[in-house]
Amino acid sequence: MLKNYIKIAWRNLKRNKAYATISVVGLALGIACGILIFTLITYHLSFDTFHKNPDRVYRLYTEWHDDGIGMSNGVPQPLGKTFRNDFxxxxxxxxxxxxxxxxxxxxxxxxxxxxxxxxxxxxxxxxxxxxxxxxxxxxxxxxxxxxxxxxxxxxxxxxxxxxxxxxxxxxxxxxxxxxxxxxxxxxxxxxxxxxxxxxxxxxxxxxxxxxxxxxxxxxxxxxxxxxxxxxxxxxxxAQAEKALAVIVSKHYTGRDLKTWFFKLQPLADMHFNPELDGYADKKYLWALFFIGLFLIITACVNFVNLATAQALNRAKEVGIRKVMGSLPFQLFWQFIAETALITVVAVLLAIGLSYLALPAINHLFQSEMTFDIARLSIFIFVMALVVIFLSGSYPGLVLARFQPIMALKSKLSQKHVGGFSLRRILVVTQFSISQILIIGTIIVVSQLHYSQNADLGFNKNAIVLLPIPSNDKAKLTTMRNRFNTIPGVEKVSYCFRAPASQSNNTTGVNFNHRTEDEHWGINTKTADENYLSTFGLKLVAGRNFFPADSVREFVVNETFVKKLNMKPRDVIGKMLSINGKSTTAPIVGVVKDFYNYSFHSEISPICIMPYWGGYSTVAIKMNMRNAKSSLASVEKIWNDTFPEELYSYQFLDDSINKFYQLDNVMLTLIEAFAAIAILISCLGLYGLVSFMAVRKTKEIGVRKVLGADIQHILWLFGKEFTRLLLIAFVIAAPLAWWVMHNYLQDFKYRITIGPGIFLMAILSTFIIAAITVGYRSIISALANPVKSLRSE
Structure with a gap:
């Protein structure tokens, strides 16, 4: 019996090659995405699971409860020793x-x-x-x-x-x-x-x-x-954290007793906690899971859509089988066998596509993922079964319900196979998923464009950053003088880091000898007197500090002033103490706010001050027209100054782009999956239009004989899908808004989701659908009506 099912299924697929090809390609694309997403998720969930007793391993971390809650994966250096010795x-x-x-x-x-x-x-x-x-x-x-x-x-x-x-x-x-x-x-x-x-x-x-x-x-x-x-x-x-609280009470006094907290982070949380320097966020894995699920559903919907559309063509076959004694369950399993054959071919194609795509995914994530054959085999087997029964059950039940007399007399119509009502729902489902992904792509692109092109409050273009291996003032002064003689070099500044950096120092702050420190920290930046002009930082009050080897004066930012509820001119001349009051100097200037982290974080209170011992970077503002020769000269001078070191450099804009590395990875994935979802939907749409064209051959011929022009014939096809796409958009828009609104909450500075984004999404969907429907519709509209009327 099984052999017979497979033989008949193969004959049907050979007879309907276009239907079989569209179904196989659609399912293969969906399953391939499912395989890759499964591999990606299991890879990230496997992080640090190979250690012994991973449920008992923890990392100590620091929390500060003051003006909000701050967190760091780092701890004071003596903490580990104290915890080990005292408990x-x-x-x-x-x-x-x-x-x-x-x-x-x-x-x-x-x-x-x-x-x-x-x-x-x-x-x-x-x-x-x-x-x-x-x-x-x-x-x-x-x-x-x-x-x-x-x-x-x-x-x-x-x-x-x-x-x-x-x-x-x-x-x-x-x-x-x-x-x-x-x-x-x-x-x-x-x-x-x-x-x-x-x-x-x-x-x-x-x-x-x-x-x-x-x-x-x-x-x-x-x-x-x-x-x-x-x-x-x-x-x-909990017991261990109580012991850490005892350590706080022993080593801190005053307000610090209520500010400093040490806690334990489970090993399993380290990879997924961005606040503690984790690489990934589990919500991104959930997003990928749902995208994979949606793509598989889209592929299954595509299959069901095409299968029910083809059902009328098999009416006589079903009628003959029933007259010859076939039972409904036998017809059902016949179609399930056909679906299984298509799915097996699709799975084999999907595995091949996955193997081809995995190196690109590894390059994108800078990872070393491999296929876990055991787990993946179980996943593929389960997924194949789900796809077979999800895709084949409804079409199988439709065929099994055909009345043999009506089937043999060719009196079955669309309503007997679910009509367009079912296929309308399926097309709406497909394009709702596609439009959600399109809207998501547009919003992520817009946010990243905003993050990378908005005014950062400083100049990031044409600035080269080089490391400083030592703080020998004589060497550094000579090197700067030599840099300034290079054609194309406009400014040179020594500093700890650029204005926006992933490496920052934060310390407590005391303003104007107040009895109590402020309830917030300040981001300290050591830099020479050329820092402001090199990076284009703008003064809003006061002046720049004078050249000095140690901290003699401070320049602060507007956020610092706002935290004090003062005006910029009012802080000029006031005293500022940092590093536990070990460093005290007057404030001489206030600069306009600039972003010192990525757009994921708020601008911090900042102070800039000179200190030769704190410089680890030299920033060079260049004229890019002479970049090649200028960089060669810079390298020679640097190597002359530090012959025992290894020369390297980085452009500031490249450094800033690393802030959004994971966002760019997610964007690339969403773009790829959105394109695949659209392709699957278009394959299904093309198959449906082709089927409609065959069913309406005589109708089109009659209309043309009666004087209908091409645009009326095209509208015959277009009006149905126009309504469906609008319904899909109405469903997709609020869902996409909710998902992307939550995504944007990760950015302290973000775009607004305006109507233009949704208009762009619906227009792009209509254009894609119009191209898909239009090609097949034009062929039908241009057909000779005489041949159409003679067709059976």
Missing amino acids: SLAEKTARAINFHNPLITITKGGDVRKFQEEDGVTFAEPQYFDILNFPLIKGDRKTVLVHPGEAIITQKMAYKYFGNDNAMGKVIRLDNKVNFTITGILKDIPANTDRRQQIYLSYGNMDEYTDKRREDNWGGVYSGSEAFTILKPNVSK
């Missing part, structure tokens, strides 16, 4: 201090090789590798990183630095400051972890590498200063 709630606690883009130097005889490591390095306590599961394949697990001057690196780094030579015992130099001997080799870091550092150094060298005062500093938080703990089996998160 017995954890099996292990370890500190890990991360530093980005360090220079690693390898010396072999007279050969010196330099590497700028984007993944950074970590100074880690030995217990770190008891908490997180990064296996050691060479070296003694019990003694690794116990003594100063030790390093462990991954297999990948060992090959990168030393090729096929044994890396054990070799020496690496960090930032031309400290030497480390390799005493262990780690297995390569898995792709599904946010712990991307591949070089781990002895924590005992921290004082040698950076400021010694950090070890006892409870008042500052560096985002790279982390602490991990694995609690004992019988200890709850």
Whole structure:
């Protein structure tokens, strides 16, 4: 019986090649998107699940409850040690201090090789590798990183630095400051972890590498200063957080007792919490899940639409089968077999498309996703069953219900197969989904365009940023003077970072010797006297600070003034204290507000002040007409100044675009999925119009004989779909508004969703539908009426 079902199904599909092709392509596109989205979601959900006892592993983090709630994944450096020594709630606690883009130097005889490591390095306590599961394949697990001057690196780094030579015992130099001997080799870091550092150094060298005062500093938080703990089996998160509250009461006084909080972040939350430097947000995964679901539904709807439209063509076949004794359930399973055949072909095509698309998805996300064959096989099998019964059940039931006498006499009409009422609902469903995706795409594009092209309050164009490896004033002064002689170089400024940066310092603030500090922090920016002119920052009151080696004067922004409920001119000459009142100087100027983060965050109160010890970047404003020769000259001068370092540079506008990296990734995905949804819908629409054209052949012939012109014939096809698209828009518009309104809440500075966006969406949908319907309609309208009237 099954063999017979498949044989008949194959014959029917061969007879209706256009129907079969449209159905297979539509289903394949929907299923391929489902496979890719399933792979993407399971990949992100797998992050850091490979560690031992992941439900007991936590990262300590900081909260400040003052003017709102601020959060940082970093903690004061002594916190981890204090929690470990003062309480017995954890099996292990370890500190890990991360530093980005360090220079690693390898010396072999007279050969010196330099590497700028984007993944950074970590100074880690030995217990770190008891908490997180990064296996050691060479070296003694019990003694690794116990003594100063030790390093462990991954297999990948060992090959990168030393090729096929044994890396054990070799020496690496960090930032031309400290030497480390390799005493262990780690297995390569898995792709599904946010712990991307591949070089781990002895924590005992921290004082040698950076400021010694950090070890006892409870008042500052560096985002790279982390602490991990694995609690004992019988200890709850709440118990541990009570202990952290005790630490606050012991090490803080006054208002800080109510301001500082330390809490535990579960390992499973680290990848999905953007407020604590997580990469992804689970709501984006939910969005992808629903997009995948909608695409599969669209493909199934497409299939049902075409199948019911084709049902009348099989009326006599069904009538004969029933007369010969076929039962309704046999006819139903006959159609299910046909659907299964189409689905199997579509699944095979979808798997091929997925394999072709996965490298592009990996490039987009900068990931290393692979197909998990076991999980994916189960997913594809379940999805195929769902698609078969979702797509095949209704058409199968329609065919099974045909009355044999009416079928054999060709008296069945549209109402017997659900008429246009069902297909209207299905077309509306398809285009509602397509229009939601179109509206979403337009809004995301508009917001990103606004974010990347709005006035940031400073000039971001034609500015090159170079790192400063050391703060030797004599060297830096000479280098700046030489930069200024280069044709095409307009301005040069030394600073910590550009006005908008992902690396920021925030500290407490006291205004004009008030008895109590302000209930908000201030973003500090160290920069020289050329900072304002180089980045085009505009003064609204007062003046720029004078050249100085240390903090003698401050320039603040308008938000700082607004926080004090004062006017810009009223703060000029008043005293400002930062860093726990260790730095105090008068305010001499107020600059117009500029964005110091992305548009996801509010503008912070800011103070700018000179301090040679805080400069880590040189910003060069250039004339881009001479960019190539100017950059070559800049590189030569920089290399002359720092011959032991590795030269690199970045344009400021490229740096700012990184703020919206995930938004751009989501935009690319939405654009691709919207295009696929539209393509599937258009395939279905073309199939329906083709079927209508066949059914209305004689009607069109009669109308043309009676004098109807081409535009009247076209309207015969167009009026039906025009009504359906308008209904789809009425359904899609409020749903899309709600979804995208929630998306825009992530931006503190955002566009408004105006009527123009919806008008653009409906016009684009009409144009796409008109092209799809119009082509087939014109062929029918231009047909010879004599041949049309002779057709059977």
